Amino acid sequence: MKEISKSKKLSNVAYDVRGPVLDAANAMEAQGKKIMKLNIGNPGAFKFEAPDCILDAISSNLVASEAYCDSKGLLSAREAIAAYNKKKGIEGVTVNDIYTGNGVSELISLCMLALLDTGDEILIPSPDYPLWTGASSLAGGTVVHYICDEKSGWMPDIADMRKRITPKTKAIVVINPNNPTGAFYDVDVLQQIVDLAREFSLMIFADEIYDRLLMDGKTHTSIAALAPDLFVVTFNGLSKSHLICGYRAGWMSLSGNKDCAKSYIEGLNTLSSMRLCANVPAQQTIKPALDNLHATDYLLQPGGRIYEQRKAICEALDKIDCISYVKPQAAFYIFPKIDAKRFNITSDEQFALDFLREKQVLLVHGTGFHWPEPDHFRIVYLPEVNALYESMQKLDDFLKTYRQA
Ligand code: PLP
16 A cells, blocks of 8 residues: 655644553553553542542433434533623623533534634643643644743743734633643733733633633632623533543533634634534533533542642652652642753653653643743642652652753
């Protein structure tokens, strides 16, 4: 047969979280080695169990879910999402402005495909959740990363954001709470982003999938609630808050100035119809989940697994020389800094690979999240406390002799 090569469209797609480190981990597993995986935010893989209301909803509605539904989603799900938006202060979102998806992932890709032409620019945080950069570049857009500043608790650097806006900029992406940093943005920061978007007449994509995974008494504000005059697309879903990554239940809500986005919305409707609809059984979980918003709160309070695991990972990192971090306030990620000079780290991917090969612990290197320097890595602190302590002890041991060639 002739050689089968990938499409040229993929040549610019930066999606480094897959790649040699993950390939090596898979190969090691295939040889029977046990890998401690601190690389993926998948609660179900670490014995977190979905609330009963979710399991009941999906199993008792299987027969009722055999047909395609409306391409925007099940009405009962969209009604529940509309009520959720209202509760969060996002006004004027009707069931017609809501689209369910096979996870937020599908909808991010769909939105980028509908928006970006070659040369269009989109502002995405650095570090980012890398799908945003991958989907934007696959759609033909030019990704411009704005810096989130570690020194100010990983808050978006508004001056940096401003500096990067050009006549070609079409949108600003805001990920709050944030993956990979675990940062949570307060109203003041959100307001500054809204002011900037207003000044330059830009739309906002708000990825708020972690809005229900807050610690320390924080309350989440949706950026769309502060911007009723701008066009905002807000993303949310149940993968994390209701521990059902595998079901693929996500949605997006369009709010604010929809008149100026008529053509874009037409594009979204076309792409939404082309995939017929999202997985219907999973959509049956949306109403019960949003009726039971606090079903997993116990995990984030003292004594709860996520809360205690955050404490453990911070304590364990405190004991390692040359590593510093900003304490996360939400989700289950931490993005520590390593003294790259001391270990002569010029490739953080190589660092992750070397650590994996020697200690069988899988981390993701910071440049995989489009962080510009080879001096960070992400830990997903979903494994139980003992596994976290053990992994960090291994990191400490590893660093005692590690020098990159
Ligand atoms: N957005 C962020 C910030 C994420 O961290 C993730 C998954 O980790 C997603 C979106 C995608 O979530 P899903 O497709 O499971 O809804």
